[in-house]
Amino acid sequence: MDFRTPAPSLDPSVVEGLSSALRGRLFRPGDAGYDESRKVFNAMIDRRPDVIVRPADAGDIRRAVTFARENDLPVSIKGGGHNVAGNAVGAQGLMLDCSGMKNVQVDAERRVAVAGAGALLADLDSATQAHGLATPLGVVSVTGIAGLTLGGGIGWLNGKHGLACDNVLAADIVTSDGRLLTASPDQHTDLYWAIRGGGGNFGVVTSFTYRLHPVGQVLAGALSFPAERTREVLGLYPEFAASCPDELSMSASLGCDTSGRPVFGVGICWSGGHDEAELALRPLRDLGPDVDVVVPADYGVWQSAHDGGFPSGRHHYWKSSFFTDLTAGAIDVLLQFAAEMPSAASGIGMQQLHGVAARVPPAATAFPHRRSQSELLILAQWAKPAETERHVGWARAFFEAMQPFAASGVYVNDLGQEGEERVRAAYGANYDRLAAVKAAYDPINLFRSNQNVRPTA
Numbered sequence: 425m426d427f428r429t430p431a432p433s434l435d436p437s438v439v440e441g442l443s444s445a446l447r448g449r450l451f452r453p454g455d456a457g458y459d460e461s462r463k464v465f466n467a468m469i470d471r472r473p474d475v476i477v478r479p480a481d482a483g484d485i486r487r488a489v490t491f492a493r494e495n496d497l498p499v500s501i502k503g504g505g506h507n508v509a510g511n512a513v514g515a516q517g518l519m520l521d522c523s524g525m526k527n528v529q530v531d532a533e534r535r536v537a538v539a540g541a542g543a544l545l546a547d548l549d550s551a552t553q554a555h556g557l558a559t560p561l562g563v564v565s566v567t568g569i570a571g572l573t574l575g576g577g578i579g580w581l582n583g584k585h586g587l588a589c590d591n592v593l594a595a596d597i598v599t600s601d602g603r604l605l606t607a608s609p610d611q612h613t614d615l616y617w618a619i620r621g622g623g624g625n626f627g628v629v630t631s632f633t634y635r636l637h638p639v640g641q642v643l644a645g646a647l648s649f650p651a652e653r654t655r656e657v658l659g660l661y662p663e664f665a666a667s668c669p670d671e672l673s674m675s676a677s678l679g680c681d682t683s684g685r686p687v688f689g690v691g692i693c694w695s696g697g698h699d700e701a702e703l704a705l706r707p708l709r710d711l712g713p714d715v716d717v718v719v720p721a722d723y724g725v726w727q728s729a730h731d732g733g734f735p736s737g738r739h740h741y742w743k744s745s746f747f748t749d750l751t752a753g754a755i756d757v758l759l760q761f762a763a764e765m766p767s768a769a770s771g772i773g774m775q776q777l778h779g780v781a782a783r784v785p786p787a788a789t790a791f792p793h794r795r796s797q798s799e800l801l802i803l804a805q806w807a808k809p810a811e812t813e814r815h816v817g818w819a820r821a822f823f824e825a826m827q828p829f830a831a832s833g834v835y836v837n838d839l840g841q842e843g844e845e846r847v848r849a850a851y852g853a854n855y856d857r858l859a860a861v862k863a864a865y866d867p868i869n870l871f872r873s874n875q876n877v878r879p880t881a
């Protein structure tokens with residue numbers, strides 16, 4: 425099947441056959457539950473798949489995938505529905521809504537958790553934290569574990585324990601031929617490599633098995649600096665970020681004070697001994713913050729501390745790229761666009777990737793961006809559709825102006841609908857190997873509603 429072929433119209437009796445074979449639910453346009461199921465975090469996304477299946481288990485996923493293949497329907501997959509590009513919902517074809525598969529089981533003795541593909545970060549963190557354990561995830565608790573893990577997963581433990589994908593011990597996955605496979609270090613090893621950074625290209629993951637680490641109380645909070653020193657601190661921060669210990673993971677941001685002056689702040693999470701933290705944070709404190717609130721906190725509580733900044737129902741448009749250094753020219757651009765930020769709900773983030781996450785060899789997993797660096801996130805967020813042009817325009821102009829200073833790579837999980845070249849930049853030197861794995865497990869490109877890798881044998 426050519427992947428551009430439009431979906432044929434579906435015979436209702438054929439759809440009824442699938443519906444009656446499922447343990448979960450099936451929705452067609454007009455059914456109660458259809459609109460709720462196709463809704464995602466980004467209110468800009470309003471797509472109407474031909475059929476939605478909300479599977480109850482891996483058996484349902486096999487049935488739905490087989491049905492889609494036999495009826496020439498492309499498959500889109502919604503884990504937590506948080507991805508801003510909105511690929512979880514296809515404009516046509518069959519959509520799988522994994523929200524009915526949130527079960528998490530923890531084996532505290534072996535330090536392993538098995539989580540269903542519809543679990544949110546909060547579901548997994550809650551189950552593991554009950555045992556004083558955690559696996560590295562992201563920083564907003566309503567994000568889905570599936571999309572986050574398959575693309576990489578950068579969060580507050582990346583320096584100490586790596587990315588979410590680095591902690592995947594195995595995954596069960598339904599491939600385009602309808603088989604349920606286990607991908608692990610000794611089964612389907614090419615698939616195991618590909619799903620750790622290659623996104624949702626290779627099939628429908630039904631569950632992930634994660635390695636857990638003891639994580640109890642952390643030191644967490646934020647420091648921010650006087651507006652008149654923003655330029656100076658922006659110039660000094662990258663050096664501190666590049667040399668800080670693995671126990672410290674940071675996420676910096678640029679906002680504006682009430683007079684509209686750009687202000688630099690750093691969110692931190694220290695997951696080591698509290699005495700050592702004093703020493704590790706001293707160079708940052710020597711930069712002279714005027715707000716310094718860093719306190720002992722339960723890791724599980726800190727994991728949802730940023731949720732308030734991302735309420736549901738808003739419109740989002742993101743642009744992003746990695747950088748290692750901030751030159752004077754780059755800082756000029758950052759300060760200009762921070763001052764022109766169209767609303768206080770929008771943001772400029774700099775999420776740090778370092779330590780264990782940066783030391784994994786770039787070809788060891790499909791996630792290629794392995795060096796100490798930060799990701800610049802231009803996050804436009806607004807409530808009223810009439811404001812779309814202004815917010816999108818700001819983000820695009822900002823991103824263009826940053827191009828001379830950006831690294832070539834981009835994080836696949838923060839990529840929008842930005843074309844083939846940017847998709848290749850997301851997978852970097854691993855693209856060709858991913859294309860070969862895609863050819864082995866999804867030669868017909870059934871799973872193409874994603875940052876797509878074209879199957880190439």
Ligand SMILES: Cc1cc2nc3c(=O)[nH]c(=O)nc-3n(C[C@H](O)[C@H](O)[C@H](O)COP(=O)(O)OP(=O)(O)OC[C@H]3O[C@@H](n4cnc5c(N)ncnc54)[C@H](O)[C@@H]3O)c2cc1C
Binds near residue numbers: 464502510574
């Ligand atoms: C507010 C916010 C905060 C974020 N914070 C972080 C962060 O701290 N760290 C970080 O790394 N990222 C972060 N992200 C990005 C996030 O990792 C991605 O948006 C991710 O794709 C979300 O996963 P999801 O399952 O919720 O997404 P969905 O939109 O449901 O899915 C995204 C894609 O993942 C694939 N997929 C989903 N489920 C499956 C499955 N079961 N099997 C196969 N493929 C599947 C599909 O290709 C789908 O199109 C954040 C995003 C938002 C909106």
